[in-house]
Amino acid sequence: MFSHYLGFIWYRSLAQLRSESSRAYLGYLWWVLEPLLYLIVFYVVFALVLNRGDENYVQVLLTGLVVWKWLDGSVRSSMDAISQNAGLIDKVYIPKIVFPSVCVLANGIKFGLVLSLLLLYSLVVGNGASITWLFLPVLILVQLLAVYAASCLVAAITPFLPDIKMVFDKLMTMLFFMSGIFYTLESIDESIRIYFSLNPAFVLIECYRDVLVHHQLPALGGMVYISLISIIVLICAIVILRRYDRIYPRLIY
Amino acid sequence: MSSPLIELTDVGVCYRARNLFKGRREHWALNKVSLTLNKGDTLGVIGRNGTGKSTLLKVLADIIEPDRGEVNRQACRSTLLSLRVGFLNHLNAKENVIMAGMLLGLSRKDIESRLESILDFAELNEFVNVPIGTYSTGMVARLGFSIAMQIDPDVLLIDEMLSVGDASFREKSAKALRERMQSEKTVVLVAHNEQVIRELCNHVVWIENGISKAAGPADEVLEQYKSYLKKRSQGN
Numbered sequence: 485m486f487s488h489y490l491g492f493i494w495y496r497s498l499a500q501l502r503s504e505s506s507r508a509y510l511g512y513l514w515w516v517l518e519p520l521l522y523l524i525v526f527y528v529v530f531a532l533v534l535n536r537g538d539e540n541y542v543q544v545l546l547t548g549l550v551v552w553k554w555l556d557g558s559v560r561s562s563m564d565a566i567s568q569n570a571g572l573i574d575k576v577y578i579p580k581i582v583f584p585s586v587c588v589l590a591n592g593i594k595f596g597l598v599l600s601l602l603l604l605y606s607l608v609v610g611n612g613a614s615i616t617w618l619f620l621p622v623l624i625l626v627q628l629l630a631v632y633a634a635s636c637l638v639a640a641i642t643p644f645l646p647d648i649k650m651v652f653d654k655l656m657t658m659l660f661f662m663s664g665i666f667y668t669l670e671s672i673d674e675s676i677r678i679y680f681s682l683n684p685a686f687v688l689i690e691c692y693r694d695v696l697v698h699h700q701l702p703a704l705g706g707m708v709y710i711s712l713i714s715i716i717v718l719i720c721a722i723v724i725l726r727r728y729d730r731i732y733p734r735l736i737y
Numbered sequence: 738m739s740s741p742l743i744e745l746t747d748v749g750v751c752y753r754a755r756n757l758f759k760g761r762r763e764h765w766a767l768n769k770v771s772l773t774l775n776k777g778d779t780l781g782v783i784g785r786n787g788t789g790k791s792t793l794l795k796v797l798a799d800i801i802e803p804d805r806g807e808v809n810r811q812a813c814r815s816t817l818l819s820l821r822v823g824f825l826n827h828l829n830a831k832e833n834v835i836m837a838g839m840l841l842g843l844s845r846k847d848i849e850s851r852l853e854s855i856l857d858f859a860e861l862n863e864f865v866n867v868p869i870g871t872y873s874t875g876m877v878a879r880l881g882f883s884i885a886m887q888i889d890p891d892v893l894l895i896d897e898m899l900s901v902g903d904a905s906f907r908e909k910s911a912k913a914l915r916e917r918m919q920s921e922k923t924v925v926l927v928a929h930n931e932q933v934i935r936e937l938c939n940h941v942v943w944i945e946n947g948i949s950k951a952a953g954p955a956d957e958v959l960e961q962y963k964s965y966l967k968k969r970s971q972g973n
Contacts, residue, residue, distance in 0.1 A: 495835065504827075575819040576840050
């Protein structure tokens with residue numbers, strides 16, 4: 485049964501991506517164009533207008549943005565994941581965890597694509613490849629865990645309290661500014677650095693930069709920290725999703 | 738007699754809505770329903786509109802969990818026959834069939850091997866590569882019906898006699914459904930048409946305002962229901 489739903493998640497994610505792209509004239513091209521435009525907007529604002537002339541700043545910025553997008557996209561679509569499938573869960577039983585899983589996977593596939601572009605950029609324009617890139621799979625796994633945990637949690641809660649969507653929405657905006665996407669730890673006043681290093685998203689982005697830009701080993705403690713928090717959150721989310729598995733269809737009508 | 742497949746005892750389901758300005762509203766869609774479903778039964782559910790028949794089917798299908806009462810079910814797969822299971826409008830018939838089939842518990846291989854016969858039955862072969870958002874309502878329903886006919890659950894739950902598509906397809910689908918019901922299947926059928934119930938069901942449950950008023954052999958319960966309706970209309 486487990487592998488059956490896994491197969492469904494995979495098929496549904498691809499179907500959703502196909503469905504999205506078939507709506508537009510440029511179709512699949514948008515998978516690359518959309519993130520490209522997203523990156524260009526921030527590049528113009530932060531690298532051209534506000535640039536302080538830091539070394540590798542463009543690469544630092546792009547890394548932050550690419551890593552952020554997976555989390556942001558998954559969490560935002562997971563908020564509506566269950567209610568958007570109201571017509572489905574009303575007619576057939578399906579474990580509700582399937583829906584945030586689809587969001588995470590669909591956004592993950594896009595992330596994979598954009599990450600390859602980022603690697604290409606680092607190779608050609610940036611400061612090249614390094615043996616530390618071998619750490620990428622580990623980082624991706626840690627990020628998958630974190631993104632999955634956050635997505636499942638919002639998916640589990642919003643059907644009970646639709647109002648909280650507004651709060652989550654603003655929290656994500658705040659997290660965007662607090663996660664060091666367009667700045668680094670060094671640029672923060674030393675007295676408050678500790679608070680930033682408690683933010684898992686901040687830590688994760690720094691880890692990616694260590695590997696991709698600075699060609700260093702990522703902070704091992706940071707990765708353990710992110711994983712631990714993610715596992716705890718994920719367990720809570722799964723408990724809620726399972727307990728109310730057959731209540732969700734009644735909340736949405 | 739062997740133990741029943743599904744047994745409901747005093748089941749109640751409440752829909753709640755909360756709003757700061759409008760307060761708390763409660764609606765008991767099902768109040769106190771008891772019924773027994775044995776293997777091989779064809780159980781009819783009758784009652785007026787809005788008495789909770791569809792909610793009852795959702796409980797039987799294990800889609801929702803009741804607020805009170807007891808549900809005893811043997812390990813069995815009960816599936817609600819429905820015409821539209823998670824279709825995505827921008828995808829074509831093939832992709833939607835695979836997705837719906839997987840949702841209904843078929844493996845991807847299984848459903849792919851049956852794809853052709855599904856499209857044949859739905860008479861949609863020519864439109865297989867067209868996004869189903871461009872289909873007419875009847876075409877979508879035909880596709881949904883053909884997929885639904887592929888599944889083989891232990892208990893089949895049917896909401897209303899599904900009359901789908903144009904006259905000739907309606908005949909074809911009704912025939913297929915009848916064949917399913919008359920074979921050894923366990924079926925729960927919700928219908929307004931007394932004739933249909935009398936013809937197809939051996940047991941009947943009558944639900945009124947979320948309460949199961951009577952249950953038993955089809956003829957007896959239908960008589961009670963009829964005399965109740967008569968009294969009601971005279972009373973008005």
